[in-house]
Amino acid sequence: MNQNQKNLSLAMIVKDEEDCIKRCLDSVINLVDEIIIVDTGSTDKTIEICQSCNAQVFSYQWNNDFAAARNFGLDKVTRDWILWLDADEEVAENRNQINQGSLFDDYDALSIPIINFYGEKIDHDQVVQIGQPRLFRNHMGFRFENKVHEWLNLTSAYEQDRVGFLDLKIYHYGYMNSQVDNKQKFNRNVNLLLQELKDEKEAFLAYIKALMLANNFTPAREALDKLINTYPALANHAKHLKPEFKRLLSSETIL
Numbered sequence: 001m002n003q004n005q006k007n008l009s010l011a012m013i014v015k016d017e018e019d020c021i022k023r024c025l026d027s028v029i030n031l032v033d034e035i036i037i038v039d040t041g042s043t044d045k046t047i048e049i050c051q052s053c054n055a056q057v058f059s060y061q062w063n064n065d066f067a068a069a070r071n072f073g074l075d076k077v078t079r080d081w082i083l084w085l086d087a088d089e090e091v092a093e094n095r096n097q098i099n100q101g102s103l104f105d106d107y108d109a110l111s112i113p114i115i116n117f118y119g120e121k122i123d124h125d126q127v128v129q130i131g132q133p134r135l136f137r138n139h140m141g142f143r144f145e146n147k148v149h150e151w152l153n154l155t156s157a158y159e160q161d162r163v164g165f166l167d168l169k170i171y172h173y174g175y176m177n178s179q180v181d182n183k184q185k186f187n188r189n190v191n192l193l194l195q196e197l198k199d200e201k202e203a204f205l206a207y208i209k210a211l212m213l214a215n216n217f218t219p220a221r222e223a224l225d226k227l228i229n230t231y232p233a234l235a236n237h238a239k240h241l242k243p244e245f246k247r248l249l250s251s252e253t254i255l
Contacts, residue, residue, distance in 0.1 A: 008098070009034040009079035009138070013069045015062070017087035018044040020173070025053040027090035031098055032083060038073040046087075067144035074143070083135050084152075085170065088179060089114075093169035100166065107164035108157045109136040118175040133163060134170065 010032040014021060025035065035055035039047055040062040050057050060072050074082065081104065085091075092115070103110060112135065116128040133152055136142050142157070144150045157163050173179060 007080040008032045008135075009036055009077040009082050011036045011038075011070070011073045011077055011082050011084045012087065013038040013040060013060070013066070013073060014042065014046055014050070014087050015040045016042050016044045017046045018042075018049060021046055021087045022049050022053070024085060024087050024090050025050065025055065027092065028083070028085075031091065031095060034077070034079050036073050036076045038069055038076075040069055065147045067146055067150040070144040070150060074138075077138055080138050081135060082138050085134070086172070086174065088174040089170050089172045091168060092171040094167050097166050097168040103164050103166060106162075107137075108140055108160075108162040109133045109142070109152075109154050110164050110166040112166055113169050114172055115169055116172045116175055118177075120177050122173075122176070128175075131165070135166060135168075 008031065010025075010028050012024075012035075014037055028035070035050070035053065037047075037050045037055045037057045038060045039050075039057055040060050047057050056076065058073070058076055060069050062069070070084065111131045111133045114130050114132050114134075116130065117123070117126065118128065119126045133154055136152065136154065136157075140157075143153055145153050154163060
């Protein structure tokens with residue numbers, strides 16, 4: 001894949017994202033050949049905005065399972081490579097990296113830096129950066145797993161050393177205070193986290209997700225306490241959290 005021969009689809013799931021979806025889609029102009037949007041029940045102008053950006057929009061009956069919704073979208077993709085984003089993200093830096101054809105020949109998935117902003121305003125000194133596989137080859141059987149903190153199962157690619165790195169930076173604004181204050185999404189995600197604890201296979205991921213959701217809401221603190229009471233080993237990790245995360249915990253014994 002090179003600059004003159006792209007073969008890339010964008011796959012997303014959305015609901016009521018009219019405030020940010022255009023920013024996201026504008027950021028991939030001239031980067032992708034196909035945009036697949038799975039809408040889980042928008043009542044605002046999200047669908048119209050997506051269609052105005054030449055996206056294919058598919059309706060999906062929400063069933064409290066993020067992985068299932070993402071996999072529904074994967075089944076609609078027709079290109080050889082897939083980029084997955086959330087509506088509160090944008091491809092922000094090093095767009096030319098997408099033209100490194102050799103990486104797409106040598107690997108089946110590519111990890112990308114995700115810059116997570118938090119706090120009152122966008123501040124490049126107040127971020128949490130992680131690497132996450134956001135580009136992957138289609139038709140390889142890669143699927144998402146887990147209802148809420150969904151992750152892309154690339155076990156076979158990792159075992160064969162087929163996961164590379166691409167310095168195509170993605171900005172994520174979903175942990176900004178203005179976004180976290182959307183209580184509807186917050187309460188939905190916390191409830192899903194608590195539900196998933198019934199058969200939790202990856203407590204650590206649920207714990208981190210709850211931390212990032214917590215902010216100043218009492219239900220999230222209760223979720224954190226439940227997680228730590230269920231998995232006491234997590235208390236040791238909490239002692240080493242950054243100050244901005246420590247303040248979210250209500251258990252004095254942890255701090």
